[in-house]
Amino acid sequence: xxxxxxxxxxxxxxxxxxxxxxxxxxxxxxxxxxxxxxxxxxxxxxxxxxxxxxxxxxxxxxxxxxxxxxxxxxxxxxxxxxxxxxxxxxxxxxxxxxxxxxxxxxxxxxxxxxxxxxxxxxxxxxxxxxxxxxxxxxxxxxxxxxxxxxxxxxxxxxxxxxxxxxxxxxxxxxxxxxxxxxxxxxxxxxxxxxxxxxxxxxxxxxxxxxxxxxxxxxxxxxxxxxxxxxxxxxxxxxxxxxxxxxxxxxxxxxxxxxxxxxxxxxxxxxxxxxxxxxxxxxxxxxxxxxxxxxxxxxxxxxxxxxxxxxxxxxxxxxxxxxxxxxxxxxxxxxxxxxxxxxxxxxxxxxxxxxxxxxxxxxxxxxxxxxxxxxxxxxxxxxxxxxxxxxxxxxxxxxxxxxxxxxxxxxxxxxxxxxxxxxxxxxxxx
Ligand code: ATP
Ligand code: MG
Numbered sequence: 001x002x003x004x005x006x007x008x009x010x011x012x013x014x015x016x017x018x019x020x021x022x023x024x025x026x027x028x029x030x031x032x033x034x035x036x037x038x039x040x041x042x043x044x045x046x047x048x049x050x051x052x053x054x055x056x057x058x059x060x061x062x063x064x065x066x067x068x069x070x071x072x073x074x075x076x077x078x079x080x081x082x083x084x085x086x087x088x089x090x091x092x093x094x095x096x097x098x099x100x101x102x103x104x105x106x107x108x109x110x111x112x113x114x115x116x117x118x119x120x121x122x123x124x125x126x127x128x129x130x131x132x133x134x135x136x137x138x139x140x141x142x143x144x145x146x147x148x149x150x151x152x153x154x155x156x157x158x159x160x161x162x163x164x165x166x167x168x169x170x171x172x173x174x175x176x177x178x179x180x181x182x183x184x185x186x187x188x189x190x191x192x193x194x195x196x197x198x199x200x201x202x203x204x205x206x207x208x209x210x211x212x213x214x215x216x217x218x219x220x221x222x223x224x225x226x227x228x229x230x231x232x233x234x235x236x237x238x239x240x241x242x243x244x245x246x247x248x249x250x251x252x253x254x255x256x257x258x259x260x261x262x263x264x265x266x267x268x269x270x271x272x273x274x275x276x277x278x279x280x281x282x283x284x285x286x287x288x289x290x291x292x293x294x295x296x297x298x299x300x301x302x303x304x305x306x307x308x309x310x311x312x313x314x315x316x317x318x319x320x321x322x323x324x325x326x327x328x329x330x331x332x333x334x335x336x337x338x339x340x341x342x343x344x345x346x347x348x349x350x351x352x353x354x355x356x357x358x359x360x361x362x363x364x365x366x367x368x369x370x371x372x373x374x375x376x377x378x379x380x381x382x383x384x385x386x387x388x389x390x391x392x393x394x395x396x397x398x399x400x401x402x403x404x405x406x407x408x409x410x411x412x413x414x415x416x417x418x419x420x421x422x423x424x425x426x427x428x429x
Contacts, residue, residue: 010116010124020327021314026109028155029129029308036148038105038131043087045111049077055086055296057263059203066114080113084130085264085289085305086296093298098134107131109310121280121312130286130307134293137302139240142268142288143248145306146241149272149284150250156313157322162272162283164250167258168238169206169265170230172291178229179205189219209257225256234267241268260285264292268304276319277312284308332361332426334378334404338371338390346389349399349415356419360426379404384426387418 007013014022030040049069056062068080081087088106092098109129116122133141146164153159169175183205190198194213201208211217230238245252252270260269269287277283286306293301317323337346350364363381365374378386384407388400399418402410413421 008124010118012123012125018314020330021317021323022310024324024327025156025310025314025317026129029152030109032148032152032155033107033131036105036144038107041088041091041106041108042110043081043084043091043108045081045113046078047081047087047090049079051086051090051296052079052082055089055264055292056083057204060207060263061261062114066116068113068115082114083112083262084108084110084128084307085132085262085292088130088132088305089293089296089298089303092134093293093296098293098298098301101135103136104134105131106133119280121277121309121315123311127310128307129310130305132303132305134301134303136304137290139237139244139268142237142241142304143244145286145304146245146250146270147248149306149308150248153272156317158274158313158316158320161276161316161320162274164245164252165255165258165271165273166241166252167226167255167269168230168234168267169226169259169269169287170234171266174229174231174234175206175226175266178224178226181224181229182206182208185223186219192216192219204263206259207261209259210261220257227254227256237267260287264289264295266290270306272308274316276316280312282309283312283316329382329384330361331363331381331383333363333385333387333422334381334383335362335364335387335389335399336371336374336378337365338374338388339394342389342391342394345394349389349418352415353419353422357423357426360422385422 049067052067053063058064062082067082070078072078088108092104092106098104107130110127111125112128113125115124118124131145133145150159153162170178183201186193186197186201186205186208190201192215193201193208194211194216197208197211197213197216208216209220211220242252258269258271265287267288267290270285271282272284273281274283275281284306286304288302288304290302292303293299335346335350337343346364350362353360353362363383365377369377375386384403384405386402386404388402393399393412397415398412399415400410401413401421
């Protein structure tokens with residue numbers, strides 16, 4: 001196939017074999033968020049470029065080199081969203097739904113776009129489920145976010161495979177004082193820093209803490225720590241969060257180098273990381289951004305949120321063999337009809353059954369085929385039972401009811417009794 005007719009590098013089709021796991025994951029998260037009282041919001045995928053520059057920060061990896069930016073036909077500069085927080089803040093401001101201190105607990109799901117080097121767990125179109133909470137400023141809500149994700153890992157069977165890393169970035173004032181101390185320290189070691197870090201030292205010094213370069217990391221071991229520069233309020237907030245996590249029994253490690261790649265964070269930042277995915281170890285990341293709404297033209301409004309990468313979590317479920325068994329079966333009952341008259345009857349019979357059992361996953365064999373080939377298809381579908389409807393069954397208004405997974409002998413069941421019989425032997429989700 002010519003290259004221009006293939007999918008774009010780093011942008012993937014999610015094939016029918018994979019979608020059950022995606023739907024299971026997304027469904028599990030959606031149900032959890034519903035239960036905690038979060039409401040879904042849906043934003044456009046494209047926004048004005050300025051929105052991301054203003055919110056994420058000009059000197060960040062995303063804005064400097066990862067955005068898909070293009071001119072609209074009228075000359076406006078637009079960008080495919082690289083993350084969800086900016087658009088969500090824009091939306092709540094535009095609709096005035098956080099005005100007057102109204103609390104909003106919102107979540108969203110969808111594709112994000114970043115021009116990165118594609119590799120396992122890192123793509124150019126990827127998917128996130130994210131959430132944002134507005135107008136709650138205490139550590140209790142930071143804790144709720146983490147407690148919810150902890151519950152999610154529990155439901156998914158991933159608790160043993162993830163680790164929570166925490167840090168506090170303080171207020172912008174205390175961060176400013178820390179930045180000065182860090183710059184002073186790093187400047188004294190300038191010649192030993194990697195090239196990227198030398199550049200960041202001038203543009204966005206906190207990001208040096210994020211370096212993957214081993215020599216720079218060694219130097220950083222003696223660097224000043226943000227924790228020593230925290231203002232009292234941020235310190236109390238952080239202690240409040242830790243006390244809550246301790247109370248629920250969620251293990252964490254403090255990572256003083258955790259700064260996150262976006263400029264808008266303040267106070268709490270956290271990441272759930274795993275060693276099961278190689279280099280792409282962060283599966284969920286977030287933090288508090290109390291200054292962002294104001295920075296985007298709104299009234300001062302505390303905010304906190306996180307986003308998780310669906311691809312990475314799906315990869316983890318697969319790698320750790322945590323894909324629920326029942327996902328491999330998408331059909332409960334497979335109806336095989338033989339002959340024109342029986343085919344007609346099969347359609348109306350199956351519609352009657354669907355009326356009575358709306359959750360039954362019933363597939364009718366489409367198109368004629370020999371007895372043998374139809375059975376093969378029924379078996380391959382994963383169905384628990386095959387229903388057989390030929391001329392004889394039609395004459396007697398019955399179906400042959402054949403267990404396909406070794407649950408007993410074939411029997412004959414009257415049409416009128418079929419739905420009730422199915423209800424007893426197929427567990428419906
Ligand atoms: P990383 O350090 O891995 O680049 P990030 O800090 O850039 O991650 P965030 O912007 O915090 O990531 O996004 C939240 C989550 O979205 C990440 O933890 C990850 O699970 C997922 N994610 C981010 N970028 C990608 C990508 N290019 N491909 C797949 N998933 C991604
Ligand atoms: Mg990144």
